[in-house]
Amino acid sequence: xxxQLYDYVLSGSAYKARLFMALLGLDYQSVSIDFHPGGEHKKxxxxxxxxxxxxxxxxxxxxxxxxxxxxLAYLAHKFDTTNQWYPTNDPVATGRIxxxxxxxxxxxxxxxAARLHDMLGRSxxxxxxxxxxxxxxxxxxxxxxxxxxxxxxxLIGSKPTIADIACFPYTALAPxxxxxxxxxxxxxxxxxxxxxxxxxxxMPGIHRLHDMRDEDGG
Amino acid sequence: MNADHSEFVExxxxxxxxxxxxxxxxAGVMRAVIAGAQPLDLVVWRSRSGQxxxxxxxxxxxxxxxxxxxxxxxxxxCIYHGWQYGEDGGCRHIPAHPDMTPPTSICAxxxxxxxxxxxxxxxxxxxxxxxxxxxxxxxLRSLSVERGETVLRKLLAETHLPVSLTSDMQMAEAAxxxxxxxxxxxxxRSDAKNLRLMVxxxxxxxxxxxxxxxxxxxxxxxxxxxxxxxxxRFRWSAENLGTMINSWDATSQETHP
Numbered sequence: 001x002x003x004q005l006y007d008y009v010l011s012g013s014a015y016k017a018r019l020f021m022a023l024l025g026l027d028y029q030s031v032s033i034d035f036h037p038g039g040e041h042k043k044x045x046x047x048x049x050x051x052x053x054x055x056x057x058x059x060x061x062x063x064x065x066x067x068x069x070x071x072l073a074y075l076a077h078k079f080d081t082t083n084q085w086y087p088t089n090d091p092v093a094t095g096r097i098x099x100x101x102x103x104x105x106x107x108x109x110x111x112x113a114a115r116l117h118d119m120l121g122r123s124x125x126x127x128x129x130x131x132x133x134x135x136x137x138x139x140x141x142x143x144x145x146x147x148x149x150x151x152x153x154x155l156i157g158s159k160p161t162i163a164d165i166a167c168f169p170y171t172a173l174a175p176x177x178x179x180x181x182x183x184x185x186x187x188x189x190x191x192x193x194x195x196x197x198x199x200x201x202x203m204p205g206i207h208r209l210h211d212m213r214d215e216d217g218g
Numbered sequence: 219m220n221a222d223h224s225e226f227v228e229x230x231x232x233x234x235x236x237x238x239x240x241x242x243x244x245a246g247v248m249r250a251v252i253a254g255a256q257p258l259d260l261v262v263w264r265s266r267s268g269q270x271x272x273x274x275x276x277x278x279x280x281x282x283x284x285x286x287x288x289x290x291x292x293x294x295x296c297i298y299h300g301w302q303y304g305e306d307g308g309c310r311h312i313p314a315h316p317d318m319t320p321p322t323s324i325c326a327x328x329x330x331x332x333x334x335x336x337x338x339x340x341x342x343x344x345x346x347x348x349x350x351x352x353x354x355x356x357x358l359r360s361l362s363v364e365r366g367e368t369v370l371r372k373l374l375a376e377t378h379l380p381v382s383l384t385s386d387m388q389m390a391e392a393a394x395x396x397x398x399x400x401x402x403x404x405x406x407r408s409d410a411k412n413l414r415l416m417v418x419x420x421x422x423x424x425x426x427x428x429x430x431x432x433x434x435x436x437x438x439x440x441x442x443x444x445x446x447x448x449x450x451r452f453r454w455s456a457e458n459l460g461t462m463i464n465s466w467d468a469t470s471q472e473t474h475p
Contacts, residue, residue, distance in 0.1 A: 141361075142446065142447075142450055145359045145446050146443050146446055149439040149442040149443050149446070150439055150443075151439075180249070182248070182249050182250070182251065182362075183361070183362040183428070185237070185238070185241035185248075185359070185360050186241075186359070188241070188248070189241070189243070209288075210288035210290070210295070
């Protein structure tokens with residue numbers, strides 16, 4: 001049996017797994033979970049699979065992974081023959097990647113939370129969520145600015161890694177939660193660099209670069 | 219509201235910096251907000267051939283933000299129904315009526331826009347680039363600060379800048395070399411030659427400012443990184459100085475040449 005992804009189309013976290021599998025050229029079976037309005041991820045059938053009640057979940061044979069960043073690391077280890085996306089033979093790169101994977105959790109908890117509030121009416125402290133998101137985006141902007149001086153387009157170096165995939169969706173989707181990209185020119189350039197990657201796929205709210213489409217293709 | 223708040227936008231030839239040129243690449247689209255009695259919400263975009271333009275950030279069709287749009291060659295296309303506008307703001311193409319020549323009455327509201335000396339400038343009034351500065355700087359970064367411009371000018375006058383490349387970073391006192399309506403030039407003496415830092419001010423609100431920072435050209439990457447970190451520290455100080463700063467804001471009546 002191949003890869004199975006418990007998925008929800010509007011989930012930025014599930015999109016990390018979908019995007020990475022697309023970039024790696026992997027086939028998988030998608031199992032759609034009615035996150036909203038059904039709340040299927042909090043019901044007993046799904047809790048048997050993931051007691052935490054979160055999406056996405058990746059199943060590969062006997063293995064079930066319920067953490068998005070762990071899914072990215074596993075997929076890179078198992079399927080990336082180039083060793084580009086998670087170069088574990090390089091301790092410095094590994095340490096840096098793990099740091100940005102943890103940072104991606106902060107983006108989910110702030111920018112992602114603000115988006116849930118604005119889009120799906122989730123009850124939470126929206127001011128705190130937006131403030132936390134801007135604080136995180138300032139850190140990301142400062143780092144990407146320095147990377148630019150080093151001639152590096154991505155978080156770790158000149159090539160994208162799973163750190164970029166982990167941080168991309170909730171940064172790109174931040175305006176859905178009232179967090180604009182206006183203040184962050186280095187982030188805007190990085191978002192375009194990721195959207196330019198061969199094999200890039202869209203999700204609602206994150207579209208392909210229009211200048212890479214045909215004039216009438218829409 | 220700050221005493222010096224409106225003069226920056228109301229003058230007929232008031233150029234306002236909205237971005238470093240390097241941050242608006244070909245086919246790039248961005249939003250820029252400028253404070254004023256009537257704040258401006260603009261889309262600023264660069265065509266394939268490199269021409270920069272600024273419009274009111276609403277599509278004449280349905281009011282969608284044009285900054286969500288994208289560039290097609292020499293036109294800006296709205297994300298909503300794909301209406302396309304030329305650099306003069308005139309509608310060139312309506313996808314739902316592909317054979318129709320759009321009437322000239324369909325036109326985005328335009329502003330003068332210039333890419334000059336490494337900075338993208340916007341003006342509500344006359345399009346006279348003679349008024350723009352020529353500092354010859356290289357773009358460092360733009361960053362927003364939750365403080366009014368007057369306070370930031372005062373704090374910049376007292377700053378120290380990193381000037382050396384060694385790990386025990388040398389800081390040198392910086393002096394204001396030039397100060398204009400939109401910009402401030404700091405100069406610090408380093409071993410080799412004078413380090414210059416050009417700071418261009420874009421008021422977002424009376425209490426919020428975008429700083430567009432340039433440096434002397436061709437600095438090594440290590441020094442640019444140090445200067446970027448200096449900018450982070452400068453922002454932190456500006457945003458965390460508290461009540462003393464607020465009283466400066468309230469009492470300041472300064473104007474600049």
